[in-house]
Amino acid sequence: MGFEPPQRLVRALGETYGEAVAAEWLGKLPELTRDALEHAGLAAERVMAPGGRSSLVVLVPRAALKLAPPVARPDLERDALAHWNGWGAVRLLGGTEEGGLLLERLHPEVSLRSLPEAKALLEAAGTVRRLWVEPPADHGFESVAERTGRQAAAMAAHGAGEETGALVAAALAAREELLAGEAETLLLHGCFRQGKVLAGDRTPWLAVGPEPLVGERAYDLARLVRDRVEDLVAASSGASTARRRVNKLADALDVDRERLRGWTLFRAVESGTRALDAGRTADAELLLEFAGWL
Template sequence: MAFEPPRRLVRALGETASAPDGEDWLARLPEAAERAVSLRGLSAERVQVPGGRSSLVVLVRAADGTPAVLKLAPRRARPEGERVALAHWGGRGAVQLREEDAVEDGVLVLERLHPDVSVRSLPEAKALLEAAGTLRRLWVEPPGGHPFETVAERTGRQAEAMRAGAAVDAEVAPLVSAALGAREELLAAPPEVRLLHGTFRQSKVLAGERMPWLAVGPDPVVGETAFDLARLVRDRVEDLIAQPSGASTTRRRVKRLAESLEVDQERLRGWTLFRAVESGVRARRVGREKDAELLLEFAGWL
Protein backbone atom coordinates (compact mmCIF):
# COMPACT_ATOMS: atom_id res chain seq x y z
CA MET A 1 0.00 0.00 0.00
CA ALA A 2 1.03 3.66 -0.35
CA PHE A 3 2.13 5.14 2.98
CA GLU A 4 1.07 8.68 2.23
CA PRO A 5 1.56 11.03 5.22
CA PRO A 6 -1.68 12.73 6.32
CA ARG A 7 -2.05 16.44 5.67
CA ARG A 8 -2.01 17.25 9.39
CA LEU A 9 1.44 15.70 9.75
CA VAL A 10 2.78 17.45 6.65
CA ARG A 11 1.43 20.80 7.86
CA ALA A 12 2.83 20.38 11.37
CA LEU A 13 6.27 19.45 10.09
CA GLY A 14 6.15 22.40 7.73
CA GLU A 15 5.64 24.73 10.70
CA THR A 16 9.02 23.63 12.03
CA ALA A 17 10.82 23.15 8.72
CA SER A 18 14.01 24.61 10.15
CA ALA A 19 14.49 21.49 12.29
CA PRO A 20 17.37 19.43 10.92
CA ASP A 21 15.45 16.24 10.17
CA GLY A 22 12.05 17.64 9.13
CA GLU A 23 11.66 17.70 5.37
CA ASP A 24 14.24 14.97 4.86
CA TRP A 25 12.41 12.62 7.23
CA LEU A 26 9.11 13.31 5.50
CA ALA A 27 10.59 12.56 2.08
CA ARG A 28 11.94 9.21 3.31
CA LEU A 29 8.78 8.30 5.21
CA PRO A 30 6.95 6.08 2.65
CA GLU A 31 10.07 3.99 2.08
CA ALA A 32 10.75 3.76 5.83
CA ALA A 33 7.19 2.62 6.52
CA GLU A 34 7.38 -0.03 3.81
CA ARG A 35 10.66 -1.32 5.23
CA ALA A 36 9.32 -1.39 8.80
CA VAL A 37 6.25 -3.38 7.75
CA SER A 38 8.29 -5.83 5.69
CA LEU A 39 10.96 -6.34 8.36
CA ARG A 40 8.34 -7.44 10.91
CA GLY A 41 6.17 -9.51 8.58
CA LEU A 42 3.21 -7.23 9.15
CA SER A 43 0.29 -6.58 6.84
CA ALA A 44 -0.77 -2.94 6.60
CA GLU A 45 -4.45 -2.04 6.69
CA ARG A 46 -4.46 1.76 6.47
CA VAL A 47 -2.77 4.95 7.56
CA GLN A 48 -4.63 6.55 10.44
CA VAL A 49 -6.20 9.85 9.32
CA PRO A 50 -6.16 12.63 10.35
CA GLY A 51 -3.44 11.18 12.59
CA GLY A 52 -1.07 13.15 14.78
CA ARG A 53 1.20 16.14 14.34
CA SER A 54 4.49 14.37 14.96
CA SER A 55 4.26 10.80 13.64
CA LEU A 56 2.81 8.48 11.03
CA VAL A 57 0.44 5.89 12.51
CA VAL A 58 -0.33 2.77 10.47
CA LEU A 59 -2.91 0.17 11.47
CA VAL A 60 -1.36 -3.24 10.88
CA ARG A 61 -1.77 -6.94 11.66
CA ALA A 62 0.87 -9.41 12.76
CA ALA A 63 1.37 -12.70 10.92
CA ASP A 64 -1.02 -14.42 13.36
CA GLY A 65 -3.71 -11.82 12.70
CA THR A 66 -3.24 -9.87 15.91
CA PRO A 67 -4.11 -6.19 15.33
CA ALA A 68 -1.38 -3.69 16.16
CA VAL A 69 -0.16 -0.18 15.37
CA LEU A 70 3.08 0.78 13.67
CA LYS A 71 4.26 4.27 14.57
CA LEU A 72 7.10 6.15 12.85
CA ALA A 73 8.38 9.44 14.25
CA PRO A 74 11.33 11.76 13.54
CA ARG A 75 14.12 12.19 16.08
CA ARG A 76 12.78 15.57 17.21
CA ALA A 77 9.61 13.82 18.49
CA ARG A 78 11.78 11.80 20.91
CA PRO A 79 10.37 8.35 20.02
CA GLU A 80 13.00 6.53 22.06
CA GLY A 81 11.89 8.43 25.13
CA GLU A 82 8.35 7.32 24.38
CA ARG A 83 9.54 3.72 24.16
CA VAL A 84 11.27 3.89 27.55
CA ALA A 85 8.23 5.48 29.20
CA LEU A 86 5.79 2.97 27.73
CA ALA A 87 8.01 0.09 28.83
CA HIS A 88 8.17 1.55 32.35
CA TRP A 89 4.40 1.95 32.55
CA GLY A 90 3.98 -1.61 31.29
CA GLY A 91 0.44 -1.03 30.08
CA ARG A 92 -0.76 0.54 33.34
CA GLY A 93 -2.81 3.45 32.08
CA ALA A 94 -1.03 3.59 28.73
CA VAL A 95 -0.88 1.68 25.48
CA GLN A 96 1.40 -1.38 25.57
CA LEU A 97 4.51 -1.91 23.51
CA ARG A 98 4.39 -4.96 21.26
CA GLU A 99 8.10 -4.63 20.56
CA GLU A 100 10.10 -3.43 23.57
CA ASP A 101 13.57 -3.56 22.00
CA ALA A 102 14.48 -0.92 19.44
CA VAL A 103 14.77 -2.70 16.10
CA GLU A 104 14.91 0.57 14.16
CA ASP A 105 15.29 4.17 15.29
CA GLY A 106 11.99 6.01 15.45
CA VAL A 107 9.76 2.95 14.95
CA LEU A 108 7.35 1.66 17.60
CA VAL A 109 4.96 -1.29 17.46
CA LEU A 110 2.03 -0.87 19.84
CA GLU A 111 -1.15 -2.63 20.84
CA ARG A 112 -4.17 -1.62 18.78
CA LEU A 113 -6.71 0.53 20.57
CA HIS A 114 -9.81 2.04 18.98
CA PRO A 115 -8.11 4.86 17.07
CA ASP A 116 -11.29 6.72 16.21
CA VAL A 117 -12.76 6.70 19.74
CA SER A 118 -11.14 9.11 22.17
CA VAL A 119 -12.41 10.27 25.54
CA ARG A 120 -13.48 13.48 23.77
CA SER A 121 -16.48 11.51 22.48
CA LEU A 122 -17.94 11.59 26.00
CA PRO A 123 -19.89 14.49 27.51
CA GLU A 124 -17.49 17.10 28.88
CA ALA A 125 -17.81 16.33 32.59
CA LYS A 126 -17.46 12.57 32.04
CA ALA A 127 -14.54 13.09 29.63
CA LEU A 128 -12.60 15.14 32.21
CA LEU A 129 -13.26 12.53 34.88
CA GLU A 130 -12.07 9.61 32.75
CA ALA A 131 -9.07 11.52 31.41
CA ALA A 132 -8.00 12.55 34.91
CA GLY A 133 -8.29 8.98 36.16
CA THR A 134 -6.11 7.76 33.32
CA LEU A 135 -3.51 10.44 33.98
CA ARG A 136 -3.28 9.55 37.66
CA ARG A 137 -2.12 6.02 36.80
CA LEU A 138 0.82 7.37 34.83
CA TRP A 139 2.31 9.40 37.68
CA VAL A 140 4.93 6.98 38.95
CA GLU A 141 8.56 7.18 40.01
CA PRO A 142 10.73 7.54 36.88
CA PRO A 143 13.07 4.65 36.06
CA GLY A 144 16.66 4.85 37.26
CA GLY A 145 19.07 6.33 34.75
CA HIS A 146 16.18 7.58 32.64
CA PRO A 147 16.77 9.62 29.47
CA PHE A 148 13.98 12.14 30.05
CA GLU A 149 14.42 15.88 30.31
CA THR A 150 13.03 17.71 33.31
CA VAL A 151 10.16 20.16 33.39
CA ALA A 152 12.73 22.88 34.14
CA GLU A 153 14.76 21.99 31.04
CA ARG A 154 11.79 21.76 28.69
CA THR A 155 10.15 24.95 29.90
CA GLY A 156 13.52 26.70 29.85
CA ARG A 157 13.72 26.24 26.09
CA GLN A 158 10.13 27.34 25.74
CA ALA A 159 10.75 30.40 27.89
CA GLU A 160 13.49 31.59 25.54
CA ALA A 161 11.12 31.37 22.56
CA MET A 162 8.42 33.19 24.54
CA ARG A 163 10.79 36.06 25.36
CA ALA A 164 11.71 36.34 21.68
CA GLY A 165 8.02 36.43 20.75
CA ALA A 166 7.27 39.13 23.32
CA ALA A 167 10.16 41.22 22.03
CA VAL A 168 8.51 41.60 18.62
CA ASP A 169 4.85 41.50 19.71
CA ALA A 170 3.93 44.03 22.37
CA GLU A 171 0.39 42.64 22.57
CA VAL A 172 1.56 39.39 24.19
CA ALA A 173 4.30 40.90 26.36
CA PRO A 174 2.19 41.28 29.56
CA LEU A 175 0.97 37.68 29.41
CA VAL A 176 4.46 36.40 28.66
CA SER A 177 5.82 38.32 31.63
CA ALA A 178 3.14 36.85 33.91
CA ALA A 179 3.75 33.34 32.60
CA LEU A 180 7.51 33.56 33.01
CA GLY A 181 7.10 34.92 36.53
CA ALA A 182 4.80 32.01 37.40
CA ARG A 183 7.37 29.55 36.04
CA GLU A 184 10.16 30.98 38.19
CA GLU A 185 8.05 30.71 41.33
CA LEU A 186 6.93 27.17 40.52
CA LEU A 187 10.44 25.90 39.83
CA ALA A 188 11.78 27.41 43.04
CA ALA A 189 10.15 24.68 45.15
CA PRO A 190 8.77 21.72 43.12
CA PRO A 191 6.79 19.38 45.39
CA GLU A 192 7.63 16.03 43.75
CA VAL A 193 9.29 14.34 40.81
CA ARG A 194 7.20 11.90 38.79
CA LEU A 195 7.25 10.49 35.30
CA LEU A 196 4.78 12.60 33.32
CA HIS A 197 2.99 12.06 30.02
CA GLY A 198 4.10 15.49 28.84
CA THR A 199 1.39 16.25 26.25
CA PHE A 200 -1.69 14.88 27.95
CA ARG A 201 -5.15 15.91 26.73
CA GLN A 202 -8.47 14.25 25.99
CA SER A 203 -7.55 13.31 22.42
CA LYS A 204 -4.58 11.34 23.78
CA VAL A 205 -6.89 8.92 25.64
CA LEU A 206 -8.32 6.16 23.43
CA ALA A 207 -10.78 3.36 24.06
CA GLY A 208 -9.16 -0.03 24.58
CA GLU A 209 -9.95 -3.69 25.21
CA ARG A 210 -7.75 -4.32 28.29
CA MET A 211 -9.04 -1.18 29.96
CA PRO A 212 -11.81 1.23 28.96
CA TRP A 213 -9.36 4.11 28.37
CA LEU A 214 -5.60 4.18 27.76
CA ALA A 215 -3.18 7.03 27.07
CA VAL A 216 -1.17 7.25 23.86
CA GLY A 217 1.45 9.55 22.36
CA PRO A 218 3.47 10.66 25.39
CA ASP A 219 6.37 13.10 25.16
CA PRO A 220 7.72 12.07 28.57
CA VAL A 221 9.22 14.51 31.03
CA VAL A 222 9.96 14.31 34.76
CA GLY A 223 8.68 16.83 37.25
CA GLU A 224 5.63 17.80 39.24
CA THR A 225 2.19 16.46 38.45
CA ALA A 226 0.59 19.91 38.17
CA PHE A 227 2.59 20.47 34.97
CA ASP A 228 0.99 17.42 33.36
CA LEU A 229 -2.52 18.26 34.51
CA ALA A 230 -2.25 21.84 33.24
CA ARG A 231 -2.74 20.86 29.60
CA LEU A 232 -5.98 19.06 30.46
CA VAL A 233 -7.43 22.23 32.03
CA ARG A 234 -7.74 23.93 28.65
CA ASP A 235 -9.21 21.02 26.72
CA ARG A 236 -12.03 22.08 24.40
CA VAL A 237 -10.78 25.65 24.73
CA GLU A 238 -12.93 26.73 21.79
CA ASP A 239 -16.04 25.71 23.75
CA LEU A 240 -14.84 27.56 26.83
CA ILE A 241 -14.25 30.75 24.85
CA ALA A 242 -17.71 30.51 23.29
CA GLN A 243 -19.41 30.40 26.71
CA PRO A 244 -20.50 33.67 28.35
CA SER A 245 -19.33 32.07 31.62
CA GLY A 246 -16.08 30.77 30.16
CA ALA A 247 -13.82 32.49 32.67
CA SER A 248 -15.71 31.24 35.72
CA THR A 249 -16.03 27.77 34.18
CA THR A 250 -12.26 27.69 33.73
CA ARG A 251 -11.63 28.62 37.35
CA ARG A 252 -14.06 25.94 38.52
CA ARG A 253 -12.31 23.41 36.30
CA VAL A 254 -8.94 24.26 37.85
CA LYS A 255 -10.42 23.81 41.32
CA ARG A 256 -12.21 20.55 40.46
CA LEU A 257 -9.23 18.92 38.77
CA ALA A 258 -6.83 20.01 41.51
CA GLU A 259 -9.07 18.56 44.20
CA SER A 260 -9.81 15.31 42.37
CA LEU A 261 -6.11 14.59 41.74
CA GLU A 262 -4.79 16.08 44.99
CA VAL A 263 -2.75 18.74 43.22
CA ASP A 264 -2.16 22.19 44.68
CA GLN A 265 -4.68 24.52 43.05
CA GLU A 266 -2.36 27.53 42.76
CA ARG A 267 0.43 25.44 41.26
CA LEU A 268 -2.03 24.04 38.72
CA ARG A 269 -3.23 27.55 37.87
CA GLY A 270 0.37 28.71 37.41
CA TRP A 271 1.38 25.90 35.09
CA THR A 272 -1.90 26.26 33.17
CA LEU A 273 -1.05 29.92 32.60
CA PHE A 274 2.49 29.15 31.47
CA ARG A 275 1.48 26.35 29.11
CA ALA A 276 -1.41 28.31 27.57
CA VAL A 277 0.76 31.38 26.92
CA GLU A 278 3.59 29.23 25.53
CA SER A 279 1.19 27.48 23.14
CA GLY A 280 -0.43 30.77 22.14
CA VAL A 281 2.88 32.48 21.38
CA ARG A 282 4.03 29.44 19.40
CA ALA A 283 0.76 29.32 17.43
CA ARG A 284 1.12 33.00 16.53
CA ARG A 285 4.75 32.46 15.47
CA VAL A 286 3.77 29.80 12.90
CA GLY A 287 0.72 31.64 11.59
CA ARG A 288 -2.10 29.82 13.40
CA GLU A 289 -3.68 33.10 14.43
CA LYS A 290 -7.11 31.71 15.38
CA ASP A 291 -5.52 29.19 17.75
CA ALA A 292 -3.31 31.92 19.19
CA GLU A 293 -6.27 34.18 19.91
CA LEU A 294 -8.18 31.43 21.70
CA LEU A 295 -5.20 30.39 23.81
CA LEU A 296 -4.19 33.91 24.80
CA GLU A 297 -7.75 34.87 25.71
CA PHE A 298 -7.97 31.73 27.84
CA ALA A 299 -4.65 32.60 29.49
CA GLY A 300 -5.99 36.04 30.35
CA TRP A 301 -8.69 34.43 32.50
CA LEU A 302 -6.08 32.84 34.77
Protein backbone atom coordinates (compact mmCIF):
# COMPACT_ATOMS: atom_id res chain seq x y z
CA MET A 1 0.00 0.00 0.00
CA GLY A 2 1.63 3.23 -1.12
CA PHE A 3 0.64 6.52 0.46
CA GLU A 4 1.88 9.77 1.91
CA PRO A 5 1.00 10.38 5.58
CA PRO A 6 -1.56 13.19 5.97
CA GLN A 7 0.22 16.52 6.48
CA ARG A 8 -1.81 17.23 9.62
CA LEU A 9 -0.32 14.10 11.18
CA VAL A 10 3.21 15.02 10.11
CA ARG A 11 2.95 18.53 11.59
CA ALA A 12 1.27 17.48 14.83
CA LEU A 13 3.68 14.64 15.60
CA GLY A 14 6.65 16.93 15.11
CA GLU A 15 5.15 19.58 17.37
CA THR A 16 4.15 17.15 20.11
CA TYR A 17 7.01 14.67 20.19
CA GLY A 18 9.85 16.37 18.35
CA GLU A 19 10.94 16.25 14.73
CA ALA A 20 13.38 13.37 15.21
CA VAL A 21 10.86 11.06 16.91
CA ALA A 22 8.20 11.93 14.35
CA ALA A 23 10.52 11.40 11.37
CA GLU A 24 11.67 8.01 12.63
CA TRP A 25 8.15 6.63 13.04
CA LEU A 26 6.79 8.22 9.88
CA GLY A 27 9.65 6.67 7.93
CA LYS A 28 8.52 3.23 9.08
CA LEU A 29 4.81 3.92 8.69
CA PRO A 30 4.24 2.57 5.16
CA GLU A 31 5.85 -0.74 6.10
CA LEU A 32 4.06 -0.87 9.47
CA THR A 33 0.74 -0.29 7.74
CA ARG A 34 1.34 -2.95 5.09
CA ASP A 35 2.40 -5.48 7.72
CA ALA A 36 -0.57 -4.72 9.97
CA LEU A 37 -3.04 -5.12 7.12
CA GLU A 38 -1.40 -8.31 5.93
CA HIS A 39 -1.19 -9.95 9.36
CA ALA A 40 -4.81 -9.08 10.10
CA GLY A 41 -5.98 -10.24 6.69
CA LEU A 42 -7.47 -6.84 5.90
CA ALA A 43 -7.80 -4.93 2.65
CA ALA A 44 -7.38 -1.17 2.83
CA GLU A 45 -10.08 1.03 1.39
CA ARG A 46 -8.53 4.44 2.03
CA VAL A 47 -6.53 6.47 4.51
CA MET A 48 -8.51 9.02 6.47
CA ALA A 49 -7.47 12.57 5.66
CA PRO A 50 -6.89 15.02 7.20
CA GLY A 51 -7.12 12.34 9.92
CA GLY A 52 -5.89 12.57 13.48
CA ARG A 53 -3.00 14.43 15.06
CA SER A 54 -1.24 11.43 16.58
CA SER A 55 -2.28 8.42 14.49
CA LEU A 56 -3.01 7.06 11.04
CA VAL A 57 -6.49 5.66 10.46
CA VAL A 58 -7.05 3.27 7.57
CA LEU A 59 -10.60 2.33 6.69
CA VAL A 60 -11.06 -1.38 5.98
CA PRO A 61 -14.26 -3.37 5.32
CA ARG A 62 -16.60 -2.98 8.33
CA ALA A 63 -13.81 -1.64 10.58
CA ALA A 64 -11.01 0.91 10.95
CA LEU A 65 -7.34 0.23 11.63
CA LYS A 66 -5.55 2.80 13.78
CA LEU A 67 -1.76 3.02 14.03
CA ALA A 68 0.06 5.36 16.41
CA PRO A 69 3.70 5.68 17.50
CA PRO A 70 4.59 4.00 20.81
CA VAL A 71 5.31 7.41 22.38
CA ALA A 72 1.60 8.25 21.94
CA ARG A 73 0.77 5.27 24.20
CA PRO A 74 -1.78 3.45 22.04
CA ASP A 75 -1.73 0.75 24.72
CA LEU A 76 -3.50 3.13 27.10
CA GLU A 77 -6.14 3.95 24.49
CA ARG A 78 -6.62 0.20 24.00
CA ASP A 79 -7.07 -0.32 27.75
CA ALA A 80 -9.60 2.50 28.05
CA LEU A 81 -11.63 1.34 25.06
CA ALA A 82 -11.62 -2.23 26.38
CA HIS A 83 -12.87 -0.99 29.74
CA TRP A 84 -15.68 1.07 28.20
CA ASN A 85 -16.54 -1.89 25.94
CA GLY A 86 -18.53 0.25 23.55
CA TRP A 87 -20.38 2.23 26.24
CA GLY A 88 -20.25 5.78 24.91
CA ALA A 89 -17.10 5.07 22.89
CA VAL A 90 -16.06 3.28 19.74
CA ARG A 91 -15.81 -0.47 20.31
CA LEU A 92 -12.40 -2.14 20.29
CA LEU A 93 -12.54 -5.18 17.99
CA GLY A 94 -8.97 -6.36 18.39
CA GLY A 95 -5.35 -5.49 17.80
CA THR A 96 -2.42 -6.29 15.53
CA GLU A 97 1.11 -7.50 16.15
CA GLU A 98 2.34 -4.02 15.27
CA GLY A 99 0.35 -2.42 18.10
CA GLY A 100 -2.47 -1.24 15.88
CA LEU A 101 -6.06 -1.02 17.09
CA LEU A 102 -8.88 -2.54 15.10
CA LEU A 103 -11.97 -0.46 15.78
CA GLU A 104 -15.65 -0.49 15.06
CA ARG A 105 -16.43 1.29 11.78
CA LEU A 106 -18.09 4.65 12.35
CA HIS A 107 -18.91 7.50 9.98
CA PRO A 108 -15.69 9.52 10.18
CA GLU A 109 -16.95 12.40 8.04
CA VAL A 110 -19.82 13.09 10.46
CA SER A 111 -18.88 14.51 13.87
CA LEU A 112 -20.81 16.63 16.33
CA ARG A 113 -19.31 19.69 14.65
CA SER A 114 -21.76 19.06 11.80
CA LEU A 115 -24.66 19.92 14.12
CA PRO A 116 -25.86 23.37 15.22
CA GLU A 117 -23.95 24.46 18.31
CA ALA A 118 -26.72 24.04 20.87
CA LYS A 119 -27.59 20.53 19.63
CA ALA A 120 -23.91 19.56 19.44
CA LEU A 121 -23.28 20.56 23.06
CA LEU A 122 -26.35 18.63 24.20
CA GLU A 123 -25.24 15.46 22.42
CA ALA A 124 -21.67 15.92 23.63
CA ALA A 125 -22.82 16.16 27.24
CA GLY A 126 -24.83 12.97 26.90
CA THR A 127 -21.87 11.14 25.39
CA VAL A 128 -19.16 12.21 27.83
CA ARG A 129 -21.39 11.37 30.79
CA ARG A 130 -21.24 7.69 29.78
CA LEU A 131 -17.44 7.65 29.81
CA TRP A 132 -17.07 8.73 33.44
CA VAL A 133 -16.79 5.35 35.14
CA GLU A 134 -14.57 3.82 37.78
CA PRO A 135 -11.20 2.86 36.25
CA PRO A 136 -9.93 -0.73 36.38
CA ALA A 137 -8.33 -1.62 39.70
CA ASP A 138 -4.93 -2.31 38.13
CA HIS A 139 -4.94 0.50 35.58
CA GLY A 140 -1.82 2.22 34.31
CA PHE A 141 -3.41 5.59 33.49
CA GLU A 142 -1.75 8.76 34.72
CA SER A 143 -3.62 11.20 36.92
CA VAL A 144 -4.77 14.72 36.15
CA ALA A 145 -2.12 15.94 38.60
CA GLU A 146 0.65 14.11 36.73
CA ARG A 147 -0.37 15.24 33.27
CA THR A 148 -0.95 18.85 34.23
CA GLY A 149 2.27 18.86 36.22
CA ARG A 150 4.29 18.33 33.06
CA GLN A 151 2.23 20.95 31.27
CA ALA A 152 2.62 23.44 34.10
CA ALA A 153 6.39 23.12 33.96
CA ALA A 154 6.37 24.00 30.26
CA MET A 155 3.94 26.88 30.82
CA ALA A 156 6.14 28.38 33.52
CA ALA A 157 8.75 29.14 30.85
CA HIS A 158 6.47 31.96 29.68
CA GLY A 159 7.60 34.30 32.42
CA ALA A 160 5.78 37.18 34.04
CA GLY A 161 7.60 39.68 31.85
CA GLU A 162 5.92 38.40 28.71
CA GLU A 163 2.51 39.44 27.40
CA THR A 164 1.00 36.12 28.44
CA GLY A 165 2.53 36.22 31.92
CA ALA A 166 -0.61 37.27 33.81
CA LEU A 167 -2.72 34.55 32.19
CA VAL A 168 -0.06 31.91 32.83
CA ALA A 169 0.18 32.94 36.48
CA ALA A 170 -3.61 32.78 36.86
CA ALA A 171 -3.78 29.37 35.18
CA LEU A 172 -1.00 27.92 37.34
CA ALA A 173 -2.63 29.30 40.49
CA ALA A 174 -5.96 27.82 39.46
CA ARG A 175 -4.34 24.41 38.97
CA GLU A 176 -2.79 24.44 42.44
CA GLU A 177 -6.12 25.34 44.03
CA LEU A 178 -8.02 22.74 42.02
CA LEU A 179 -5.62 19.91 42.85
CA ALA A 180 -5.80 20.76 46.53
CA GLY A 181 -9.54 20.07 46.47
CA GLU A 182 -9.75 17.26 43.92
CA ALA A 183 -11.83 14.32 45.16
CA GLU A 184 -12.97 12.28 42.15
CA THR A 185 -10.95 9.51 40.52
CA LEU A 186 -12.89 8.54 37.42
CA LEU A 187 -11.72 7.32 34.04
CA LEU A 188 -11.65 10.34 31.70
CA HIS A 189 -11.45 10.69 27.94
CA GLY A 190 -8.69 13.27 28.27
CA CYS A 191 -9.25 15.12 24.98
CA PHE A 192 -13.03 15.31 24.71
CA ARG A 193 -14.49 17.78 22.22
CA GLN A 194 -17.11 17.83 19.48
CA GLY A 195 -14.69 16.61 16.80
CA LYS A 196 -13.97 13.52 18.90
CA VAL A 197 -17.58 12.31 18.73
CA LEU A 198 -18.54 10.54 15.50
CA ALA A 199 -21.78 9.19 14.13
CA GLY A 200 -22.31 5.45 14.55
CA ASP A 201 -24.77 2.75 13.56
CA ARG A 202 -25.51 0.97 16.83
CA THR A 203 -25.93 4.30 18.62
CA PRO A 204 -26.08 7.82 17.16
CA TRP A 205 -22.83 9.20 18.64
CA LEU A 206 -19.66 7.58 19.96
CA ALA A 207 -16.42 9.05 21.31
CA VAL A 208 -13.10 8.28 19.64
CA GLY A 209 -9.45 9.11 20.18
CA PRO A 210 -9.16 9.14 23.98
CA GLU A 211 -6.00 10.23 25.75
CA PRO A 212 -7.15 8.52 28.94
CA LEU A 213 -6.29 9.55 32.47
CA VAL A 214 -7.99 9.48 35.86
CA GLY A 215 -9.36 12.39 37.84
CA GLU A 216 -12.34 14.67 38.11
CA ARG A 217 -15.08 15.28 35.56
CA ALA A 218 -14.50 19.04 35.44
CA TYR A 219 -11.08 18.49 33.85
CA ASP A 220 -12.59 16.34 31.10
CA LEU A 221 -15.37 18.81 30.40
CA ALA A 222 -13.04 21.81 30.18
CA ARG A 223 -11.89 21.20 26.60
CA LEU A 224 -15.49 21.04 25.40
CA VAL A 225 -16.22 24.52 26.79
CA ARG A 226 -14.01 26.20 24.21
CA ASP A 227 -15.24 24.26 21.17
CA ARG A 228 -15.66 26.47 18.10
CA VAL A 229 -13.51 29.09 19.80
CA GLU A 230 -13.03 30.89 16.51
CA ASP A 231 -16.78 31.56 16.36
CA LEU A 232 -16.83 32.75 19.96
CA VAL A 233 -13.99 35.20 19.41
CA ALA A 234 -15.58 36.52 16.23
CA ALA A 235 -18.90 37.24 17.96
CA SER A 236 -19.52 40.49 19.81
CA SER A 237 -21.09 38.49 22.65
CA GLY A 238 -18.30 35.91 22.76
CA ALA A 239 -17.17 36.61 26.32
CA SER A 240 -20.63 36.37 27.84
CA THR A 241 -21.46 33.33 25.70
CA ALA A 242 -18.34 31.54 26.94
CA ARG A 243 -19.20 32.21 30.58
CA ARG A 244 -22.78 31.05 30.05
CA ARG A 245 -21.48 27.88 28.40
CA VAL A 246 -19.40 27.10 31.49
CA ASN A 247 -22.48 27.45 33.69
CA LYS A 248 -24.81 25.51 31.41
CA LEU A 249 -22.45 22.56 30.97
CA ALA A 250 -21.61 22.48 34.67
CA ASP A 251 -25.27 22.47 35.65
CA ALA A 252 -26.26 19.90 33.02
CA LEU A 253 -23.61 17.44 34.22
CA ASP A 254 -23.68 18.24 37.93
CA VAL A 255 -20.16 19.65 37.94
CA ASP A 256 -19.09 22.55 40.15
CA ARG A 257 -19.10 25.76 38.09
CA GLU A 258 -15.92 27.19 39.60
CA ARG A 259 -13.98 23.97 39.16
CA LEU A 260 -15.03 23.82 35.52
CA ARG A 261 -14.09 27.47 35.03
CA GLY A 262 -10.68 26.86 36.62
CA TRP A 263 -9.83 23.84 34.49
CA THR A 264 -11.12 25.60 31.38
CA LEU A 265 -8.76 28.48 32.11
CA PHE A 266 -5.80 26.17 32.70
CA ARG A 267 -6.38 24.09 29.59
CA ALA A 268 -6.93 27.11 27.34
CA VAL A 269 -3.75 28.83 28.54
CA GLU A 270 -1.78 25.58 28.26
CA SER A 271 -2.95 25.10 24.67
CA GLY A 272 -2.28 28.76 23.92
CA THR A 273 1.29 28.75 25.18
CA ARG A 274 1.97 25.48 23.38
CA ALA A 275 0.69 27.06 20.17
CA LEU A 276 3.03 30.01 20.74
CA ASP A 277 5.98 27.67 21.15
CA ALA A 278 5.06 25.92 17.89
CA GLY A 279 4.77 29.19 15.99
CA ARG A 280 0.99 28.93 15.56
CA THR A 281 0.43 32.56 16.46
CA ALA A 282 -3.14 32.84 15.19
CA ASP A 283 -4.26 29.81 17.20
CA ALA A 284 -2.49 31.14 20.28
CA GLU A 285 -4.19 34.52 20.04
CA LEU A 286 -7.65 32.90 19.86
CA LEU A 287 -6.98 30.65 22.83
CA LEU A 288 -5.48 33.35 25.02
CA GLU A 289 -8.24 35.81 24.23
CA PHE A 290 -10.77 33.15 25.22
CA ALA A 291 -8.85 32.45 28.42
CA GLY A 292 -8.91 36.13 29.28
CA TRP A 293 -12.71 36.07 29.35
CA LEU A 294 -12.78 33.51 32.16
